[in-house]
Amino acid sequence: MRVGIVGxxxxxxxxxxxxxxxxxxxxxxxxxxxxxxxxxxxxVLLGAATxxxxxxxxxxxxxxxxxxxxxxxxxxxxxxxxxxxxxxxSPRALLYAVDKAQMRGLCRVEGLPGARSIVIGSREExxxxxxxxxxxxxxxxxxxxxxxxxxxxFVAEDRAAAGEIISSIQQSGTDVVIEEHAPIxxxxxxxxxxxxxxxxxxxxxxxxxxxxxxCREVLVPGAFAEVLAHEASLLAxxxxxxxxxxxxxxxxxxxxxxxxxxxxxxxxxxxxxxxTQDGSITSQFENHLRAILDLPLGRTERxxxxxxxxxxxxxxxxxxxxxxxxxxxxEVPGAHVHLYAKHARPGRKLGHVTVTGDNVEEARRLAWQAxxxxxxxxxxxxxASIS
Amino acid sequence: MRVGIVGxxxxxxxxxxxxxxxxxxxxxxxxxxxxxxxxxxxxVLLGAATxxxxxxxxxxxxxxxxxxxxxxxxxxxxxxxxxxxxxxxSPRALLYAVDKAQMRGLCRVEGLPGARSIVIGSREExxxxxxxxxxxxxxxxxxxxxxxxxxxxFVAEDRAAAGEIISSIQQSGTDVVIEEHAPIxxxxxxxxxxxxxxxxxxxxxxxxxxxxxxCREVLVPGAFAEVLAHEASLLAxxxxxxxxxxxxxxxxxxxxxxxxxxxxxxxxxxxxxxxTQDGSITSQFENHLRAILDLPLGRTERxxxxxxxxxxxxxxxxxxxxxxxxxxxxEVPGAHVHLYAKHARPGRKLGHVTVTGDNVEEARRLAWQAxxxxxxxxxxxxxASIS
Numbered sequence: 001m002r003v004g005i006v007g008x009x010x011x012x013x014x015x016x017x018x019x020x021x022x023x024x025x026x027x028x029x030x031x032x033x034x035x036x037x038x039x040x041x042x043x044v045l046l047g048a049a050t051x052x053x054x055x056x057x058x059x060x061x062x063x064x065x066x067x068x069x070x071x072x073x074x075x076x077x078x079x080x081x082x083x084x085x086x087x088x089x090s091p092r093a094l095l096y097a098v099d100k101a102q103m104r105g106l107c108r109v110e111g112l113p114g115a116r117s118i119v120i121g122s123r124e125e126x127x128x129x130x131x132x133x134x135x136x137x138x139x140x141x142x143x144x145x146x147x148x149x150x151x152x153x154f155v156a157e158d159r160a161a162a163g164e165i166i167s168s169i170q171q172s173g174t175d176v177v178i179e180e181h182a183p184i185x186x187x188x189x190x191x192x193x194x195x196x197x198x199x200x201x202x203x204x205x206x207x208x209x210x211x212x213x214x215c216r217e218v219l220v221p222g223a224f225a226e227v228l229a230h231e232a233s234l235l236a237x238x239x240x241x242x243x244x245x246x247x248x249x250x251x252x253x254x255x256x257x258x259x260x261x262x263x264x265x266x267x268x269x270x271x272x273x274x275x276t277q278d279g280s281i282t283s284q285f286e287n288h289l290r291a292i293l294d295l296p297l298g299r300t301e302r303x304x305x306x307x308x309x310x311x312x313x314x315x316x317x318x319x320x321x322x323x324x325x326x327x328x329x330x331e332v333p334g335a336h337v338h339l340y341a342k343h344a345r346p347g348r349k350l351g352h353v354t355v356t357g358d359n360v361e362e363a364r365r366l367a368w369q370a371x372x373x374x375x376x377x378x379x380x381x382x383x384a385s386i387s
Numbered sequence: 388m389r390v391g392i393v394g395x396x397x398x399x400x401x402x403x404x405x406x407x408x409x410x411x412x413x414x415x416x417x418x419x420x421x422x423x424x425x426x427x428x429x430x431v432l433l434g435a436a437t438x439x440x441x442x443x444x445x446x447x448x449x450x451x452x453x454x455x456x457x458x459x460x461x462x463x464x465x466x467x468x469x470x471x472x473x474x475x476x477s478p479r480a481l482l483y484a485v486d487k488a489q490m491r492g493l494c495r496v497e498g499l500p501g502a503r504s505i506v507i508g509s510r511e512e513x514x515x516x517x518x519x520x521x522x523x524x525x526x527x528x529x530x531x532x533x534x535x536x537x538x539x540x541f542v543a544e545d546r547a548a549a550g551e552i553i554s555s556i557q558q559s560g561t562d563v564v565i566e567e568h569a570p571i572x573x574x575x576x577x578x579x580x581x582x583x584x585x586x587x588x589x590x591x592x593x594x595x596x597x598x599x600x601x602c603r604e605v606l607v608p609g610a611f612a613e614v615l616a617h618e619a620s621l622l623a624x625x626x627x628x629x630x631x632x633x634x635x636x637x638x639x640x641x642x643x644x645x646x647x648x649x650x651x652x653x654x655x656x657x658x659x660x661x662x663t664q665d666g667s668i669t670s671q672f673e674n675h676l677r678a679i680l681d682l683p684l685g686r687t688e689r690x691x692x693x694x695x696x697x698x699x700x701x702x703x704x705x706x707x708x709x710x711x712x713x714x715x716x717x718e719v720p721g722a723h724v725h726l727y728a729k730h731a732r733p734g735r736k737l738g739h740v741t742v743t744g745d746n747v748e749e750a751r752r753l754a755w756q757a758x759x760x761x762x763x764x765x766x767x768x769x770x771a772s773i774s
Contacts (some may be wrong), residue, residue, distance in 0.1 A: 017404045020427045023726025040407045073737040330683040339410025
């Protein structure tokens with residue numbers, strides 16, 4: 001069976017690894033032949049993820065189309081689906097990952113827990129007084145579409161800043177999502193896989209740590225109460241059913257004094273699920289492939305008492321890339337190093353490290369040791385807690 | 388770093404999967420662009436594994452050359468090594484896997500345990516009476532070079548049969564290894580990885596079951612005494628040092644009433660080590676790459692109480708290939724299916740299944756269930772023991 005992937009970043013690269021094990025053929029739609037996955041794939045079409053012609057060429061070459069990222073063209077994908085091509089997840093489901101305003105609307109309609117929010121249309125007048133009356137200050141302001149990895153998310157401390165951010169988003173022709181600044185105790189994520197017939201599998205709910213909107217580490221098990229994990233898992237399953245998910249979805253959540261809030265959805269393998277490659281019976285990548293091919297899902301239990309995943313980022317300008325530092329990282333006992341074959345740039349995500357162990361503190365310490373050996377600057381707040 | 392692989396079968400395909408995770412680039416020398424690994428690789432040179440020109444082109448394109456199989460050209464590889472190319476394992480070490488007569492010579496000189504044997508040159512007269520006086524009947528007769536997966540190994544019940552087999556091997560220009568027919572209690576294998584500086588890692592010694600010379604299943608832990616496992620592991624390390632191994636080597640052993648006998652060496656990832664992909668902290672494929680790139684070796688402990696690996700073979704003519712039967716196999720809880728994207732032919736090895744579990748009997752039963760669902764004919768003697 002032939003799988004087409006829109007986009008050729010590290011998620012596509014890791015999908016290729018598991019597709020190879022299952023004996024599958026994969027065709028990529030890549031922006032450049034230097035993309036992480038294009039470097040390791042035999043079948044690459046070059047084109048933009050939003051180009052209807054490129055998408056049609058991909059769909060014509062494969063049995064099912066899936067995704068490396070959400071910066072896609074829903075109209076073009078819907079047209080392909082109407083022509084009979086299999087798009088998984090479907091554009092109808094993808095909408096809730098592509099458009100944060102739609103996701104907030106779903107939460108409101110279905111009574112799913114989230115921060116209080118207001119959506120402003122791209123050409124709509126906004127009354128900042130009303131917004132602040134309802135949501136308080138500071139405000140979280142997000143572009144409804146096109147943001148990722150912390151981009152497109154802003155904090156406004158006062159009305160003036162809020163006004164500027166909102167109009168600059170509106171000028172790009174995009175709706176604006178304004179949210180209350182809820183106090184966050186910690187961040188959680190749950191990854192769920194769902195087949196066309198509704199069969200679902202969830203992995204253990206994990207604790208994630210973001211810095212400037214970018215995931216830095218994932219810990220399994222997390223430090224939260226069991227009951228929260230259960231609730232997060234139920235929420236992920238409920239959303240998966242509501243949107244008719246086929247494939248993998250990560251639900252990012254906040255633990256707040258009011259309970260769990262849904263933050264964002266990603267309808268693809270997700271950074272919060274990378275630990276499953278080395279710490280679970282079946283990885284999120286394999287179960288994504290199984291789900292979109294309508295094959296039985298694999299078991300999702302953890303294979304070790306604890307797992308830590310730490311992302312690898314480029315260091316200051318001029319520092320060596322992680323591939324040049326591999327020997328030092330592999331000295332760390334049990335470190336599973338995953339590199340994306342990307343050119344190093346300051347702050348660019350270049351890979352991740354997973355360590356399994358008997359307790360999460362030790363696994364975390366070793367994972368950071370390996371990530372640091374690979375050139376990842378260790379944030380002060382994290383350095384203090386692992387030394 | 389760029390790795391070149393001579394040959395593009397399933398071992399190369401699985402090396403590609405782990406090379407991708409480490410961010411490495413791989414170039415293959417493939418006989419055909421339909422070879423298992425050629426189907427999943429972006430960089431493929433077409434040519435014979437024995438062709439000096441093709442080998443030179445591969446060596447020129449990469450930092451280190453390694454191997455998918457042993458049907459290689461040692462003279463051409465030695466010439467490339469003299470020109471400064473890095474060949475790992477080196478032709479000097481490969482010799483003992485390529486040539487069974489050399490391996491037997493090594494065992495004799497170093498006092499390594501093995502079946503009593505006699506080597507007959509390709510143009511040498513043989514006295515069958517002397518051979519039978521020394522080794523008894525029946526005899527095991529092997530072609531010194533070019534055999535694999537049971538091919539090139541014969542059993543002769545009497546002098547007449549032995550004479551015919553020996554002269555037919557000699558006519559192909561190859562030396563002949565004649566061995567006593569030692570009573571085999573069971574078959575074991577130990578996989579060892581070794582870096583250029585001598586650092587070594589061994590995985591747990593496993594029990595293997597062959598039928599007609601072809602591996603059918605691998606069980607971890609095996610049913611043998613602990614002391615035998617320790618001895619097998621020491622033997623593997625001793626051989627690795629003696630031959631200056633760099634990379635992975637599998638040592639196949641027989642348990643006999645006289646103790647352990649070394650049977651054969653394979654200087655590459657080996658079927659007896661496929662279980663490490665899903666049942667060990669580091670797979671044999673990753674540690675092969677680490678070893679040949681002179682990177683620290685990964686931990687080799689088992690990740691579950693028991694692991695079973697069962698090979699997938701093509702069924703009778705006209706039966707569907709395993710890719711068409713994937714859904715049934717993936718219904719088996721915990722089954723890790725690895726398919727090689729090869730065209731199904733009766734008796735052809737098309738993939739393998741690994742299952743981890745709490746005990747080896749249950750893991751074995753599930754692995755056979757999945758392999759059978761993929762079309763593998765279940766041998767009568769095995770069917771009886773798992774039902």
